[in-house]
Amino acid sequence: MKDIFYREESLNRRRFTRRGLLKLAMAAAGVFLSTSYFLDLSGWAAGTKLAQEAQLANADAAMVQYDSGGVNLDAYVAKPKSGGKNPAVIVIHDNQGLNDPMREVTRQFAAAGFVAMAPDLASRLGAQKASGQAIQAINQLSPNLTVQDLRAAFSYLQKDPDVDPAKISAVGFGWGGWRSFMLATSVPELYRAVVYSGATPTQGFENVHAPVLGNYAQYDFRITGNAIWTEKTMHDAGKEFTYYVYPSVYHAFYSAGPQYNADAAKLAWTRTLDFLKK
Amino acid sequence: MMCTKRFRAVAVMVGASLGLAIFAASARTAPPQQNGVLLAGSVKSESGEKMAGVTVSAKGIGHTITTSVFTDEAGDFYFPRLAAGKYRVWAQAEGFDAGRVEVDLAGAFLHQDFVLKTTEDVVKQMTGQEYITSLPEDTPQHRLMKDVLYNTCTGCHEPNYILQNRFDEKGWEAILNLMSKVRNGGGEYGGLDQEPFPVMIYYKKQLAAYLAEMRGPGTSPMQIKLRPRPTGEAARAVVTEYSIPVVDADPLATNDGFPTNDGTDWSLGTPSALNSSRGLHDSQMDMNGNIWFTTSEPSFARTVSMLDTKSGKVTNIKVPSIKGLAAPTHGLTMDQKGILWATVIGAPAGGGGSLLRVDPNTMKYDVFPPPKGSSGAGTSIDVDAKGNVWATTSSGALRFDPSTHEYKEYNSPTPTDNGPGGSYGIAADRQGNGWWTQINIDRVNRADVETGKTLEFKVPPRTARADGVITDADRKLYELAGVELTDFSGFWSQGPRRMGADKNGDVVWVCDYWGGNLMKYDIRNLKTTLYKYPTPESAPYDASVDKSHNVWVNLTNGDSVAKFDPKTEKWIEYPLPTRGIDLRHISLDERTGTTQIIVGYTRNSMIARMQVRTKEELQVLKAQVLEVSTRANK
Numbered sequence: 001m002k003d004i005f006y007r008e009e010s011l012n013r014r015r016f017t018r019r020g021l022l023k024l025a026m027a028a029a030g031v032f033l034s035t036s037y038f039l040d041l042s043g044w045a046a047g048t049k050l051a052q053e054a055q056l057a058n059a060d061a062a063m064v065q066y067d068s069g070g071v072n073l074d075a076y077v078a079k080p081k082s083g084g085k086n087p088a089v090i091v092i093h094d095n096q097g098l099n100d101p102m103r104e105v106t107r108q109f110a111a112a113g114f115v116a117m118a119p120d121l122a123s124r125l126g127a128q129k130a131s132g133q134a135i136q137a138i139n140q141l142s143p144n145l146t147v148q149d150l151r152a153a154f155s156y157l158q159k160d161p162d163v164d165p166a167k168i169s170a171v172g173f174g175w176g177g178w179r180s181f182m183l184a185t186s187v188p189e190l191y192r193a194v195v196y197s198g199a200t201p202t203q204g205f206e207n208v209h210a211p212v213l214g215n216y217a218q219y220d221f222r223i224t225g226n227a228i229w230t231e232k233t234m235h236d237a238g239k240e241f242t243y244y245v246y247p248s249v250y251h252a253f254y255s256a257g258p259q260y261n262a263d264a265a266k267l268a269w270t271r272t273l274d275f276l277k278k
Numbered sequence: 279m280m281c282t283k284r285f286r287a288v289a290v291m292v293g294a295s296l297g298l299a300i301f302a303a304s305a306r307t308a309p310p311q312q313n314g315v316l317l318a319g320s321v322k323s324e325s326g327e328k329m330a331g332v333t334v335s336a337k338g339i340g341h342t343i344t345t346s347v348f349t350d351e352a353g354d355f356y357f358p359r360l361a362a363g364k365y366r367v368w369a370q371a372e373g374f375d376a377g378r379v380e381v382d383l384a385g386a387f388l389h390q391d392f393v394l395k396t397t398e399d400v401v402k403q404m405t406g407q408e409y410i411t412s413l414p415e416d417t418p419q420h421r422l423m424k425d426v427l428y429n430t431c432t433g434c435h436e437p438n439y440i441l442q443n444r445f446d447e448k449g450w451e452a453i454l455n456l457m458s459k460v461r462n463g464g465g466e467y468g469g470l471d472q473e474p475f476p477v478m479i480y481y482k483k484q485l486a487a488y489l490a491e492m493r494g495p496g497t498s499p500m501q502i503k504l505r506p507r508p509t510g511e512a513a514r515a516v517v518t519e520y521s522i523p524v525v526d527a528d529p530l531a532t533n534d535g536f537p538t539n540d541g542t543d544w545s546l547g548t549p550s551a552l553n554s555s556r557g558l559h560d561s562q563m564d565m566n567g568n569i570w571f572t573t574s575e576p577s578f579a580r581t582v583s584m585l586d587t588k589s590g591k592v593t594n595i596k597v598p599s600i601k602g603l604a605a606p607t608h609g610l611t612m613d614q615k616g617i618l619w620a621t622v623i624g625a626p627a628g629g630g631g632s633l634l635r636v637d638p639n640t641m642k643y644d645v646f647p648p649p650k651g652s653s654g655a656g657t658s659i660d661v662d663a664k665g666n667v668w669a670t671t672s673s674g675a676l677r678f679d680p681s682t683h684e685y686k687e688y689n690s691p692t693p694t695d696n697g698p699g700g701s702y703g704i705a706a707d708r709q710g711n712g713w714w715t716q717i718n719i720d721r722v723n724r725a726d727v728e729t730g731k732t733l734e735f736k737v738p739p740r741t742a743r744a745d746g747v748i749t750d751a752d753r754k755l756y757e758l759a760g761v762e763l764t765d766f767s768g769f770w771s772q773g774p775r776r777m778g779a780d781k782n783g784d785v786v787w788v789c790d791y792w793g794g795n796l797m798k799y800d801i802r803n804l805k806t807t808l809y810k811y812p813t814p815e816s817a818p819y820d821a822s823v824d825k826s827h828n829v830w831v832n833l834t835n836g837d838s839v840a841k842f843d844p845k846t847e848k849w850i851e852y853p854l855p856t857r858g859i860d861l862r863h864i865s866l867d868e869r870t871g872t873t874q875i876i877v878g879y880t881r882n883s884m885i886a887r888m889q890v891r892t893k894e895e896l897q898v899l900k901a902q903v904l905e906v907s908t909r910a911n912k
Contacts, residue, residue: 143470178471199473202455222462225476225759228751245758 059110061103066119068152074123075153076103078110079162087167087191088157089276090150090183091118092176094255097134098122101256102173109171112273115163119153121146121179138175147182154187167191169210169276172198173254177223184210194272197223197251200230205237213275214243215268220251244271314359315383318903319390321349321369328353329394331507332371333855335542339364339380342521342590344542346855348513356899358516370544370855372408372504373400387906400502403544405857406436406835410815412500413492415743420499422744423481423488428815429767429792430477431457434465435550435881436835436858437815442547444493451486454478465552476759477766505813505836505853512852514891519856520569520590522883525556525577541837541857541882548858549881560610561878561885562618563587563867564638569885571878572607572620581605582620582636582643585885595636595643599628605645607634609659609669609704611865613680619667621655631655633667633678646678649685653700658714658776662706668714672700674732675714675725688725691734694718703776703820705786707801713786715774722774722788722799735806739770740793767792776820776863780827785844787829789818796821796831796842809842812849816840822864824873832861832877839864839875839888852890856882 061078076098080086089109093102098120109116122137124145150170158165169192172180177198184193185204196215212234216224227243234241246253246264253261254268321332334355337344341363349355355369362383369377369392377392397403404412410432413424431440445453458474459467478485492498508515519542527535531551539549557575564570567587573580581597581604599605605628609621617637622645624630631654633646648654648671655669655676662668667678674689694700694716702717712725720737742748748769756768767773773792779801780787788797794814798807811818816836821829829842838853839861852875859879867874867887875888891899 175471178473199471201470202458202474202479219760221758221760222476223473225755226473226479227758228755229476229480 059107061107061110064117066152066156068124068149071124071149073149073152074098074120075156076106076118076120078103078107078116080110080113080115082113083162085164086113086115086162087169087276088115088117088160088163090153090157090168090170090180091116092150092170092172092179093118093121094174094176094252095135095138096255097138099134104256105173108269114276115157115160117153117157119149121149124149143178146179147186150179150183151187154183154190158189165189169193171272171276172196174198174252181212184208184212192276192278194275196254196268196272199223200226200233205233205239208234208237208239211240211242211275213272214241215254215272216243216245217249217251217253217264218245218247219249223251242275244268315362315385316387316899316903316906317357317360317365317367317381317383317390318355318387319392320352320354321371321377321392321394322353323374324393324395329371329374329507331509331513332369332392332394333853334367334369334392335855336360336365336367337542339366344519344521344855346517346519348508348515350513350896351509356896356903358899369394370403371507372403372544373397376543376545387903387910389907397545400504402442402547403857404438404442404502405505405837405853406432406438406441406548407813407816407833408503408505409437409441410835411503411813414499414501416499418744418747419484419488422747423485425742425744425769426477426481426485427488429769429771430475430481432817432835433766433791436548436837436860438548438858439550440489441493444495445490446495447486447490450489450494451482454482454486458482475766477755480755480759505851508851508853511850511890514893514896515852515888516891517855517886517888518587519879519884519886520585520587522558522571522583522585522592522885524883525573525575525580525594537883540884541859541879542855544857550858552881556883557606558878558880558883558885559608560620560863560865561876562610562612562865563869563874563876563887564612564618565616565869566638567867567869568638569876569887570610570618570636570638571885572610573604574606574608574623576603576606576624578602579604581607581622582610582618582634584638584641587887593641595641597622597629597634597643597645599630600625603628605629605632605634608657609655610863611659611661611667613661613665613667615665617680619659619661621657621659621669623656626654631671633659633669635680646683648676649687652676652685652687656700657702658704660704660706660712660779662710662712663708663781664710666706666710668704668706668712670701670704670714674723675701675704675712677712677725677727686727688712688723688730688732690714690716690721690723691732692716692719692721703774703788705777705779707779707786708781708784709801711801713777713779713788713799715777715788717773717775717791720772720774722777722797724799724801724804733804735799735804737772737774737790737793737797738808740772740790740795742769744769775818778821778823778829778864780823780829782825783823783827785823785827787821787823789821789831791817791819791834794818796829798844809847811840816851819862820864822866824866825868826873828873830864830866830873830875832864834861837861839877852888854886854888856884856886858882859884859886 059078065072091106106116106118122134125137170180170183171194173196177195180193188209190210193212249261249264250259252259253264321329332349335346374394375397458478459472461468523535557573559572559574561571569585580594583594596604605622606624607620608623620634622629622632631648635644653672659669677686701714704714722735725732772790775791777788784801786799794811796809816833818831819834831840840851860881865876
């Protein structure tokens with residue numbers, strides 16, 4: 001926890017400086033921007049804004065940096081206020097990047113008793129980006145490198161004194177779903193993996209140790225259609241795989257946005273928590 | 279410039295400049311035309327048999343225009359008069375090595391004979407339809423795999439693209455691994471994290487074993503069934519093909535700016551390079567006799583282009599899109615005033631969803647953005663009798679009034695915006711009502727402009743080869759995978775693709791791509807009649823109706839077009855001279871009273887126009903040849 005708070009203090013100072021500069025620039029340009037607009041644009045600032053919201057979720061949250069093969073990556077980490085050894089979950093964002101909904105999910109995991117770490121995989125390519133830039137950056141990322149960065153996140157959590165290292169799981173959304181499954185194929189110590197609307201890797205099933213749960217949307221045919229093949233291949237390899245198809249919902253049913261479906265999202269969330277807590 | 283090396287490689291030519299004594303004595307004589315040189319001759323097999331229906335092509339050296347004709351029942355061919363100059367001339371028939379020669383056309387007439395040797399490997403020459411027809415259906419597993427292959431792997435490219443190759447099981451599995459991660463529509467490899475195509479990955483092992491059995495290192499159980507060579511009316515066709523420079527050509531991926539394999543040499547197999555095609559799509563002849571075409575892939579130069587049919591020169595119009603690109607286009611048609619209309623696709627910020635109006639006389643264009651809240655114009659476009667423009671959208675169709683610039687939107691009763699696809703083909707009937715297909719859910723819709731209501735027709739399912747073999751697990755797979763993915767077919771899908779209205783009649787015609795049917799919708803009583811194409815795996819794609827009510831259909835897997843006469847209910851198939859052409863559209867030109875068929879070769883970057891000579895026209899030509907050859911022999 002100390003490390004996180006140190007980071008947050010550091011960030012607060014940085015934010016102050018950036019904000020001051022921005023105010024000056026705005027004044028010079030005669031432009032008025034609301035604070036909330038600024039906060040939405042700035043990932044760092046948004047992290048702090050949402051840290052305040054974390055209080056409401058009975059969690060502590062902050063941005064951290066962690067090492068992946070010599071490269072510093074950003075991550076948003078939320079912890080239960082209760083303290084003690086907790087199970088952990090790596091929250092893997094979708095192709096919209098580490099945005100408000102992903103941070104919200106991360107806090108919800110903390111509120112549910114997990115140390116939740118959401119790496120900003122786009123940060124490998126530089127500083128925090130506004131949402132449009134984050135999507136562009138994500139498209140440029142090497143799939144294998146993102147998995148490597150998630151393995152580094154796993155190592156980071158293993159060393160966290162607040163984490164029970166035997167119970168570190170991964171939950172990936174959309175674009176992050178494949179990465180969650182890939183962690184299962186490449187990290188034998190992974191406790192469990194959850195895939196929301198994500199692709200299945202085409203190989204490596206023999207290396208899977210963690211049980212895997214799939215939450216799929218009916219109107220997400222190319223992804224959901226792979227559920228049967230995934231189930232068969234996993235079972236043939238002697239591995240645990242369970243999946244649910246949520247009827248009449250679209251790919252991003254899990255996240256705030258035009259495809260959000262409250263009922264399906266709630267049900268999937270309950271199943272996910274039950275699965276992770278087993 | 280194209281093909282120089284290939285033509286020098288093989289030449290089977292005998293009997294140059296021999297006189298022709300075989301022409302009918304009763305032929306009417308006609309005064310020889312002074313423009314151009316006559317080129318005629320005959321084709322025989324090594325054993326001396328006259329060969330009918332052989333494709334004979336001539337291309338001016340250094341030029342981009344190829345003219346092709348077919349030998350008649352007597353094995354003789356007659357080119358229309360060609361401009362003097364040096365040509366490569368070649369004769370091709372399935373099962374034979376091509377005969378090739380370079381000639382200097384000068385004077386009045388050149389006689390050129392060919393003797394064709396039996397080839398050692400016919401397989402490379404085959405059309406996609408021939409491959410599929412040749413796959414055995416003797417066992418349940420063969421039937422299941424034939425269905426899976428056809429339904430899964432032939433929606434974006436022809437079957438010969440696959441089956442011309444031979445790999446062992448591991449090799450085919452590697453191909454399937456790669457192909458399963460191709461992106462929808464675009465054809466690019468989607469990367470490691472791309473979700474695989476569910477049906478392809480599910481059957482991967484079985485399919486790899488099947489392909490290795492059919493097209494592997496060992497003996498194949500395929501029974502090669504070749505299409506008969508054209509005879510009669512089909513053999514009287516003249517096809518003029520224009521090689522179109524590949525837009526933004528990559529010098530490493532092209533042959534001086536043209537596809538490295540343009541499909542004109544059948545022995546090279548069907549072209550498989552997407553990079554060489556670059557999206558040439560719909561084509562339409564204007565009132566001046568020039569052919570316009572759309573380009574569906576983003577480029578820096580082409581939104582729509584005009585091909586000068588006399589010189590072969592291409593002039594591009596670029597409508598600016600995002601990032602310096604030209605806005606890509608897809609559907610193309612012409613209204614009663616000779617104005618061209620196209621659908622703009624691609625990024626909404628770059629004009630995607632708009633209608634594009636081009637005046638071919640001034641080359642000026644206007645862009646009409648779609649109404650707010652609409653997904654905008656998509657794949658196909660047509661014009662009704664009142665000049666209203668109809669275009670498909672993802673949720674139905676749009677009607678645009680060019681005089682008021684007003685749009686009206688019609689929605690399909692069964693929406694398909696819960697998955698890929700949407701409306702595909704469109705046609706406006708002579709009552710002013712719009713019709714469109716939903717290929718992915720086997721629906722045909724009609725919007726009644728008076729009531730504003732849309733009526734839906736469900737296309738009856740086709741019979742699957744694998745009926746009786748398909749398990750509940752197979753069904754569940756297809757259900758979850760959403761067989762309504764546009765470029766895939768379920769076991770029972772018909773796949774109504776593009777369509778055409780009889781502007782002088784009361785019928786709308788729809789092509790069932792997967793089912794291999796032509797469907798007739800009577801616009802008065804809404805009665806539906808289904809006509810199965812004799813080889814359904816030829817994959818009818820689009821229909822266009824001529825002034826005599828004949829329906830012209832492009833057969834994607836046949837590399838051919840076909841004419842259906844509704845009175846006799848008979849088909850005539852006209853094979854085109856080039857392989858792997860991926861026909862996706864057909865249009866007609868009837869300005870002069872005769873019918874010209876216009877098609878774009880999507881994968882080969884070519885445009886073709888086909889005219890069918892009457893017996894009388896051919897007789898006149900024969901008489902001219904007889905006259906000049908007799909004069910030369912005196």
